[in-house]
Amino acid sequence: MTGQLAPSWPAAIAALICAAPLITVAALGVFGPWTDYMAHIASTRLPAYLTNTAAVTAIAALIALLIGAPLAWIVARFEFAGRGIMEWALALPLAVPAYAAAYAWYDLTQGAGPLGFLPTVRGPIGAGLIFALTLYPYVYLLAREAYAGQSSDAYDAARTLGRGPFGAFLDAALPLARPAIAAGLALVVMETLADYGAVAHLGAPTLSVGLIRAWSAEGSIADAARLALILVTIAFVLFAYERAQRRRARQSAASGRRRPAQRVKLGFGPGLLALLACVTPVMLGLVIPLARLGWRALSSPTNRSMVEAAGNSLLLAAISGLVAAALGLAAAYALRSGRRRAILSARLAGLGYAVPGSVAALGVLILLGLFQDGLDQVWTGLFGSAFPVLLSGGVVALVFAYQSRFAAAAIGPAEAALNRVTPTLDAAARSLGARSREIAWRVHWPLVASGALLAGLLVFVEVLKELPATMILRPFNFDTLAVTAHNYASDERLGEAALPALLIALIALPPMVWIARRITRSEQS
Amino acid sequence: MSRPDLLTITGARIAYSPDRAAVDGVDLSLKCGQVTALLGPSGSGKSTLLRAIAGLEALNAGDVKFGEEVWSGDGVHKAPETRRCGVVFQDYALFPHLSALDNVAFGLRSLSRADRRKRAQAQLDGVELGDRAKAFPHELSGGEQQRVALARALATNPDVMLLDEPFSGLDRRLRSALRDTTASALKASGAATLIVTHDADEALSLADTIALMTEGRIIQVGAPDALYLKPNSIAAARLLGDAEVFSATVSGHSVEIALGLIDTPALDQDTNVDVIIRPEGIGVSADPSSGTAAVVTERRLAGGHARLSCQLDTGRVVQARVNLTERASVGQQVWLTLDPHFVSVVASE
Numbered sequence: 001m002t003g004q005l006a007p008s009w010p011a012a013i014a015a016l017i018c019a020a021p022l023i024t025v026a027a028l029g030v031f032g033p034w035t036d037y038m039a040h041i042a043s044t045r046l047p048a049y050l051t052n053t054a055a056v057t058a059i060a061a062l063i064a065l066l067i068g069a070p071l072a073w074i075v076a077r078f079e080f081a082g083r084g085i086m087e088w089a090l091a092l093p094l095a096v097p098a099y100a101a102a103y104a105w106y107d108l109t110q111g112a113g114p115l116g117f118l119p120t121v122r123g124p125i126g127a128g129l130i131f132a133l134t135l136y137p138y139v140y141l142l143a144r145e146a147y148a149g150q151s152s153d154a155y156d157a158a159r160t161l162g163r164g165p166f167g168a169f170l171d172a173a174l175p176l177a178r179p180a181i182a183a184g185l186a187l188v189v190m191e192t193l194a195d196y197g198a199v200a201h202l203g204a205p206t207l208s209v210g211l212i213r214a215w216s217a218e219g220s221i222a223d224a225a226r227l228a229l230i231l232v233t234i235a236f237v238l239f240a241y242e243r244a245q246r247r248r249a250r251q252s253a254a255s256g257r258r259r260p261a262q263r264v265k266l267g268f269g270p271g272l273l274a275l276l277a278c279v280t281p282v283m284l285g286l287v288i289p290l291a292r293l294g295w296r297a298l299s300s301p302t303n304r305s306m307v308e309a310a311g312n313s314l315l316l317a318a319i320s321g322l323v324a325a326a327l328g329l330a331a332a333y334a335l336r337s338g339r340r341r342a343i344l345s346a347r348l349a350g351l352g353y354a355v356p357g358s359v360a361a362l363g364v365l366i367l368l369g370l371f372q373d374g375l376d377q378v379w380t381g382l383f384g385s386a387f388p389v390l391l392s393g394g395v396v397a398l399v400f401a402y403q404s405r406f407a408a409a410a411i412g413p414a415e416a417a418l419n420r421v422t423p424t425l426d427a428a429a430r431s432l433g434a435r436s437r438e439i440a441w442r443v444h445w446p447l448v449a450s451g452a453l454l455a456g457l458l459v460f461v462e463v464l465k466e467l468p469a470t471m472i473l474r475p476f477n478f479d480t481l482a483v484t485a486h487n488y489a490s491d492e493r494l495g496e497a498a499l500p501a502l503l504i505a506l507i508a509l510p511p512m513v514w515i516a517r518r519i520t521r522s523e524q525s
Numbered sequence: 526m527s528r529p530d531l532l533t534i535t536g537a538r539i540a541y542s543p544d545r546a547a548v549d550g551v552d553l554s555l556k557c558g559q560v561t562a563l564l565g566p567s568g569s570g571k572s573t574l575l576r577a578i579a580g581l582e583a584l585n586a587g588d589v590k591f592g593e594e595v596w597s598g599d600g601v602h603k604a605p606e607t608r609r610c611g612v613v614f615q616d617y618a619l620f621p622h623l624s625a626l627d628n629v630a631f632g633l634r635s636l637s638r639a640d641r642r643k644r645a646q647a648q649l650d651g652v653e654l655g656d657r658a659k660a661f662p663h664e665l666s667g668g669e670q671q672r673v674a675l676a677r678a679l680a681t682n683p684d685v686m687l688l689d690e691p692f693s694g695l696d697r698r699l700r701s702a703l704r705d706t707t708a709s710a711l712k713a714s715g716a717a718t719l720i721v722t723h724d725a726d727e728a729l730s731l732a733d734t735i736a737l738m739t740e741g742r743i744i745q746v747g748a749p750d751a752l753y754l755k756p757n758s759i760a761a762a763r764l765l766g767d768a769e770v771f772s773a774t775v776s777g778h779s780v781e782i783a784l785g786l787i788d789t790p791a792l793d794q795d796t797n798v799d800v801i802i803r804p805e806g807i808g809v810s811a812d813p814s815s816g817t818a819a820v821v822t823e824r825r826l827a828g829g830h831a832r833l834s835c836q837l838d839t840g841r842v843v844q845a846r847v848n849l850t851e852r853a854s855v856g857q858q859v860w861l862t863l864d865p866h867f868v869s870v871v872a873s874e
Binding site: 153154156157158159160161162163164167168171172175176178 | 576607618621681
C-alpha cells in the first residue's frame with residue numbers, strides 16, 4: 001500500500017529488546033558450563049518441581065474455567081440488577097498479585113486464623129486455587145467478549161432446531177466461545193508458570209522456584225538457564241496454542257452480519273442468584289484478601305516506611321508502562337506496514353509474553369555480564385585496569401527485563417487501536433494535502449491515543465505486581481513493594497508483609513477499574 | 526386428526542416499552558403450502574413478529590395458534606424447540622464450527638447417525654449443494670450459505686417456515702436465481718411459509734399472499750397483483766412501488782383530477798379522496814383528442830421501461846412508465862391517457 005504511514009524500523013528495536021534476553025538464556029543453557037548441580041537436582045528436586053508445576057497449573061486452569069466461562073455467559077446474555085457493575089468488577093481480581101492473595105488466604109485459613117476451620121490454603125491445591133481466584137478474569141474477559149460479540153442467532157437457530165435452553169448453550173453458544181476460552185486458559189497457565197511469590201509461600205515449588213534457587217542459592221546462571229529452557233518450552237507450546245485459538249476465534253466470529261444479542265431479563269429470584277454468582281469470585285479474589293491484608297496491616301505496626309518502596313514501584317511501573325506503550329505502537333505499525341520483515345519483528349516481540357519474568361531477568365543478567373566483560377577487555381587494553389562496575393542491576397536493567405516480558409501485552413491493544421485507522425483514512429488525509437507528520441499527529445494519534453493508554457496501563461499494573469524479575473535484577477538496597485512484601489513473608493512476618501502487598505493492590509486497582517470498564521464497554525459499541 | 530393447515534395470529538402485541546409497541550395488534554394467517562410475504566420498511570416490526578411466531582419473543586397480548594394448538598397466548602409460551610418452525614435467519618446463523626452437512630443434520634437428532642447424514646445430504650442435494658457438504662461456513666459464498674441455511678431449516682420437515690430477509694445480503698443477479706430455488710424448495714415442503722422482506726420485487730415475485738406492515742400494524746393483506754393495482758392507502762401503495770397521488774372530492778359518482786374523470790360508484794357525495802395511480806396506468810399518446818395535454822421534461826430508463834416525466838398545464842409533474850419503443854423526447858407535447866385498472870380511489874385519512 002503506497003502512501004500509507006507505517007514505519008517499520010521501531011519494530012526491529014522492539015523485537016531486539018524482547019528477544020535478546022531469551023536468546024542469551026537459550027545459548028547459555030545449551031553451551032554454558034555443566035556443573036554437578038544439574039545432575040543433582042535432576043535426581044532430587046526436579047521431579048517435584050515438574051509435578052508441582054503440572055498440578056498447580058492444571059488446578060488453576062480447571063477452577064478458572066469453572067468460574068470464568070459460566071459467569072461470562074451469565075453477564076453477556078442475561079439482564080439482572082447489578083449486571084452493569086459486575087460486568088467490569090469481575091475483572092478486578094487481576095489487580096491483586098497472586099502472592100498477596102496467597103498471604104491473605106494462608107493467614108486466614110491456617111490453624112489459628114479466623115477461618116482456621118477450613119482446610120488450610122497451601123500446597124499445590126491451595127496454590128492452584130489462589131491462581132484461579134486471581135487469574136480467572138482472563139477467561140472471563142475473553143469468553144465474555146466472545147459471547148457478547150456472538151450473534152444470538154446461532155443460539156436461536158439451535159432453539160428452533162429442537163434444542164432446549166441448556167442444549168442450545170452447549171451445542172451452539174459454547175463451541176463458538178471455545179477458542180476464546182482456550183486462549184484465556186492459556187494466559188492463566190502462562191501467568192501461573194511465571195509466578196514465584198505465591199508458590200514459594202504456599203510450599204508448592206514449581207520450576208520457576210527451582211530456577212531462582214539455582215541462581216540465588218547455587219549461583220549457577222547456566223543451570224538456572226537450563227531450568228529456564230524447560231519452563232520456556234512449556235510456555236511456548238501454550239503460547240502457540242493460544243495464538244492458534246485466537247485465530248480460530250476470529251474466524252468463527254466472521255460469519256454473517258451481527259445481530260446484537262438481546263439480554264434476557266431475569267426475574268427477582270434468578271436475578272439474585274446470578275448477582276450472587278458474580279459477587280462470589282470478586283469477594284474471594286479481591287475483597288476478602290484485601291480486607292485481611294488491611295486488617296493485618298493496621299494491627300501490626302510496620303517499622304519501616306513504605307514510602308521509598310512505593311516510590312520505586314511506581315517509578316518502575318510508570319517508566320515501563322510508557323516504554324511499553326511506545327514499543328507496542330511500534331510493533332502495531334510494523335504489522336500495519338505488511339512488510340514481511342516488519343511483521344516478523346513484531347511477532348518476535350510478541351513472543352516475550354511467553355517468557356516468565358525470571359527467565360527474562362536471567363537473560364538480561366547474562367547480557368549485562370557479557371557487556372561488562374567486553375568493556376573490561378577494551379578498558380584493560382587501553383588503561384590497564386578493569387572497567388568500573390557500571391550497569392549490572394540498575395533501573396535500566398529492570399526496565400529492559402520488564403519490556404522483554406510485558407511489551408507483548410502492549411502490542412494487542414495498540415494493534416486494535418491502529419486497526420481503526422484504515423488505509424483510506426491515510427489516503428484521504430494525503431489527498432487533502434497532509435504530510436506524514438501531520439497525518440501522524442492529526443489523524444493517527446487521536447485515534448490510537450486511548451489504545452496506547454490502555455497498553456501502558458496494562459503494563460503498569462503487571463510491573464507493579466511483578467516479583468521474580470525484580471528480585472533477580474534489583475540494585476542493592478533498591479526495594480519495591482513486591483520485594484518488601486516477599487521478604488517479610490518469607491521470614492514469616494505476615495503482619496509486616498501485609499502493608500506493601502495491600503499497597504500494590506490499592507495502587508493497581510484504579511487503573512484496573514479503568515481498563516476493565518474500557519474493555520467491557522468497547523465491545524458493546 | 527389430520528395435520529392442521531393453518532397458523533393463525535390474532536391480536537398479537539409485543540411492546541419493549543409501555544408507550545411504543547414493536548408489534549401492535551396484528552392479525553394474520555398462514556396457510557400450509559402457501560407463501561406469505563410480510564413486506565414493510567425496516568423498523569416496522571416484521572422481524573419481531575417472525576421471532577414471536579418462532580417462539581423467540583414472547584407476546585404481551587394476543588395469541589399464535591397452529592390449528593387448535595395454542596403456541597403463544599393466554600399464559601402459554603410453547604418453547605421454540607417444540608414448535609416445528611424452521612427459521613432462516615437474516616445472517617443465516619450457520620454454526621461456524623460445523624460443516625455444511627453437520628449444520629443441516631443439527632436438527633435431526635431423533636434419527637440414527639447414518640440416517641441423519643443421508644437425510645442431510647439429500648437436503649443439500651435439494652438446494653444443489655450436494656458437492657459442498659464437507660465445506661465449513663466460512664468457505665462458502667454468500668449464496669451457498671443462504672442455501673445451507675434453507676436446507677437446515679427444511680431438514681426437520683417443519684410445519685411452518687419463517688425466512689427473515691433471506692436474500693438481503695446477496696447481490697442482485699444471485700438474488701433472482703436463488704429466489705427460484707427457494708420458491709420451489711418451499712413449495713415442495715408444503716409448509717406454511719412467511720418471508721419477511723423490505724424488497725417489493727421479492728414479495729411480488731415469491732408470494733401467494735402479501736401482508737403490508739408499517740409501525741407494528743398490518744395495513745393490507747391480499748394477492749400480489751390485487752395489492753399492486755388496488756392499494757387501500759397511500760402508505761400501502763408506496764410500499765409496493767411508485768404511485769402518483771391526487772387529492773380530490775367526490776362529486777356525483779365520480780371525481781375529477783387533472784388527468785380526467787374517474788368513476789367512483791361506491792363513494793358518497795363530498796367524500797375527500799386520494800386517487801392513487803401506478804405509473805403503468807398513465808399512457809402517452811400523440812393524439813390530441815385522447816387525453817390531457819402535457820410536455821415531456823425528462824426521459825430516463827428504469828428496468829426495461831422508459832420513465833417519462835410529464836408536466837401538466839397546472840404545473841404538476843407526473844411520471845409515466847411506458848415501453849422503450851415509445852419515442853417521445855424531452856420538450857415534446859404529448860397527451861396523457863389513464864388506464865382505470867391502475868387507478869385506486871381511497872378515502873383520505
